[in-house]
Structures are given as structure tokens and as C-alpha cells.
Amino acid sequence: MNKKAVILLSGGLDSTTVLGIAKSEGFTLYALSFCYGQRHDIELKQAEKIALRFDVAEHAIINIDLRRIGGSALTSDVSVPKNRSLGEMEENIPITYVPARNTVFLSLALGWAEVLGAADIFIGVNALDYSGYPDCRPEYIAAFENLANLATSAGVENRLKFSIHTPLINLTKAQIIEKGLALGIDYSLTHSCYDPNREGLACGKCDSCQLRLKGFQEIGSIDPIKYE
Amino acid sequence: MNKKAVILLSGGLDSTTVLGIAKSEGFTLYALSFCYGQRHDIELKQAEKIALRFDVAEHAIINIDLRRIGGSALTSDVSVPKNRSLGEMEENIPITYVPARNTVFLSLALGWAEVLGAADIFIGVNALDYSGYPDCRPEYIAAFENLANLATSAGVENRLKFSIHTPLINLTKAQIIEKGLALGIDYSLTHSCYDPNREGLACGKCDSCQLRLKGFQEIGSIDPIKYE
Numbered sequence A, B: 001m002n003k004k005a006v007i008l009l010s011g012g013l014d015s016t017t018v019l020g021i022a023k024s025e026g027f028t029l030y031a032l033s034f035c036y037g038q039r040h041d042i043e044l045k046q047a048e049k050i051a052l053r054f055d056v057a058e059h060a061i062i063n064i065d066l067r068r069i070g071g072s073a074l075t076s077d078v079s080v081p082k083n084r085s086l087g088e089m090e091e092n093i094p095i096t097y098v099p100a101r102n103t104v105f106l107s108l109a110l111g112w113a114e115v116l117g118a119a120d121i122f123i124g125v126n127a128l129d130y131s132g133y134p135d136c137r138p139e140y141i142a143a144f145e146n147l148a149n150l151a152t153s154a155g156v157e158n159r160l161k162f163s164i165h166t167p168l169i170n171l172t173k174a175q176i177i178e179k180g181l182a183l184g185i186d187y188s189l190t191h192s193c194y195d196p197n198r199e200g201l202a203c204g205k206c207d208s209c210q211l212r213l214k215g216f217q218e219i220g221s222i223d224p225i226k227y228e
Helices: A013-024 A041-052 A086-091 A101-116 A136-151 A173-182 A206-220 B013-024 B042-053 B086-091 B099-118 B138-151 B173-182 B209-220
Strands: A004-008 A030-036 A056-061 A120-122 A163-165 B004-008 B028-035 B056-065 B118-122 B164-166
Touching: A004 A013, A004 A101, A013 A041, A013 A173, A030 A041, A030 A101, A041 A056, A056 A101, A056 B164, A086 A206, A101 A120, A101 A136, A101 B042, A101 B099, A101 B138, A120 B028, A136 A163, A136 B056, A136 B099, A136 B138, A173 A206, A173 B086, B004 B099, B013 B028, B013 B042, B013 B056, B013 B138, B028 B042, B042 B056, B042 B164, B099 B118, B099 B138
Parallel strands: A004 A030, A004 A120, A030 A056, A120 A163, B004 B028, B004 B118, B028 B056, B118 B164
Antiparallel strands: none
């Protein structure tokens, strides 16, 4: 098989695992990242290193200023919550939610996929461990897949049947890490923290750090990245 | 009523008519335009003038480089077809199609609408006069509306029920112009040409110019813009 796939790559643990899964399934890899007005560009630098390590066919980075839209702690100066319990995390949609982000990202992945002639799009959404984001749920993904085949020339003309792959959607963070380690993924390259310090070290206290640390802990493994 | 609406505004004849329709329906207007790597920025300049004329509450222009994706004559140096007959225009999806463009634009409109607390999004798509674009058809719009309410916190939590308004979808170009003139729209501000000359004058020969000229002709009116 030599089918092309577009993989959304943030430089985090989840999307890097997805890249590894797509590779293990024999796809030719087209990684897509976004410079969208994140608070920091560490994850983007890591995404570039990861794309190199995986020897992708192409890594596109698209600039899109989501700050103009506003509405999220991830694209503004609002402070990121720290030291929350799992219960607190699950209670409400977090302020790190970026309005319509996955829809914007998947739309651009779809456009690129159509140009490349790639029917397969991979995204590392997860509905279990962190259920607060509406655009990480299976019903959302199904609706996007339906849209994708109506939205494009390739879909309408039956040249491509677009498929949105979400291999992590029902896995816990521990299961994701276990899968990635089995695939030989080097998690020292990945970055998950919402609020790293000036040296780029992860805080260990935001929701994203806590879930990551808990995941490694549950499988009795040690997170290879440094924390402040 | 003082409901907010987000209106996609390209600076063309259709989207300007839609802006007029939303205004006539009493919405508070939030105009959204994109700098997406178009071949020229004339339409963006016109969009700014139009937004001012309509006294919108806010006009956002978001930068997003669709050239990185490629695949369209509108974002590359491929030449735009000229002097095609209506039959030729209807035959195939034209090379001026930009992959997933409306999906990208609607996604960003959705994100902004969620932040603003606006349930209503207007887009000037048209399925009749120029049926070649897959993302201008009613079934596509219905799929996006469904997606919008699954993709967002506001939709999922029932704070907003998003609605995609397509007031032009079943109108001919002549009917669109007739409606706009009845609303007092000054079409001299609008720009439709895919391939204007250096002075910014419309070519009169591309599909977009031809359909526009034909529309004015059919209602016995004169297009107020200058052609080269």
C-alpha cells in the first residue's frame, strides 16, 4: 500500500502517537501543523522535529490567527488553570477550549487532502480522558466526515471517499502511551504543557501536564520530558 | 430585535447583497473577511469600504494562507478561464474552485459567532447560476449547520442554536441584483472579477464578470462598475 494520509500534528503526545499509528498502517505521511496564535511556539518546534524523525513526505505549517476570534485561554493572556482535580477537569468545558478549533483544523486538512489526493485524515482527539471539548466526540467526528464528502469536488465526484481516523478516541492516556511505546515513539520529543516556563519546561500542574503524568504513572513508566 | 449575526463578506456582489439582507432583517452586523492568498486584494479593500458604508458593529479580517494548500487558480498563477459559454461553465467544477474554502470560512465564522454569542451566520452561496462549486449546495449547508451545533460549547450546551442563512441560494444573479437594488445597495462598491487588470478594473470576460454582466442585463439595469 502506498496511500497518502494527512495527519494533524500539534507536537503533543496524542498527535505524535497518531502519526506513529498512521505510519505503522503503511500510509505515506503528510503532517499538518498550525501557527494559530498559541501562547508559545514550543509545540510547533517540537512538531518540526517529530516530522523530521518520522521522515514524513511533507510537513506543512499554516499560519492562521485565531487570536482575532478570541474566546480562549490558549490564545490570550487569561491564565491557565493549575492543580485542578480530575473531577474539576470533567465538570465544565475548560477555558482552554478554542472555539471551533478542530473544525478549522479539519477543514484545512480536508483542503490539503483533496489537493494531495489523500482520502485519509488522522486526528488525535480523545473523548475519554478529557471529555470537556465538544469537538473531540465521536458524533462530532461523524458529522465532519459526512460534511467532508459533501464539501469537496473529490467527494462529490466520488474520486475520494474521505475518512476521518481517530485511533485514540476511546483510549485512556495510559493506553495511548502504551500503544506509542510499543510503536517505538520517542516521547521526549513531545510537548503537552499549556503554560511552559521561559526555558520551555512543562509546568506539571495544568490539566494537560497532569493527565500526561498520570498516564505515564499508570503504566509504571517515566515521562522522559523535563518539568520545571 | 437586536440579535447579532456574522456575515461572510468577500467584497463581491453576492456577499454585499447578503449584508444588506441581514441589515434589513434587523441584525447587528459583524462582517468577516479573509486575506487568504487571493491573486489580488481589491475585493478586500472593497469589503472594508462596504463594511464602513453599512456601519457594521465590527469588521474582522483574518489572515489565512490557503496558498500553502494549493489546488486553485484563485490562489496560484494558473490562468483564469475567459469567454466561456454558460454551457461550459456548468459542465465541470471550475479551476477557480478553492478546496474546502467555504468549510474553512464557515468554521472561522462559527468560532467568532460563538465568542460573540451570535447564533446566526450568513453566507452568500448560490446553487443556481453557477452550480459548479460543491460547497454552495443546500445539502452541504445543512451538513455544516448540523456540524456547527455539535462542534461548539454553545451548541452542545444549548446556549446557541446555530443557523446558517443562505438567502441567495436559489436566486439567479438577476434576482439577486434586483433584491439588492430594492434594498438600496450601491453595487459600485462591489468587486467580482477573478482577474482584474493593474488598475483594478474588471476584465469582463471571466466567468464571474460574465455572470454579473448578464444579471444586470437581464433586469435592464447597468452595472455601475468600470470594465477594462
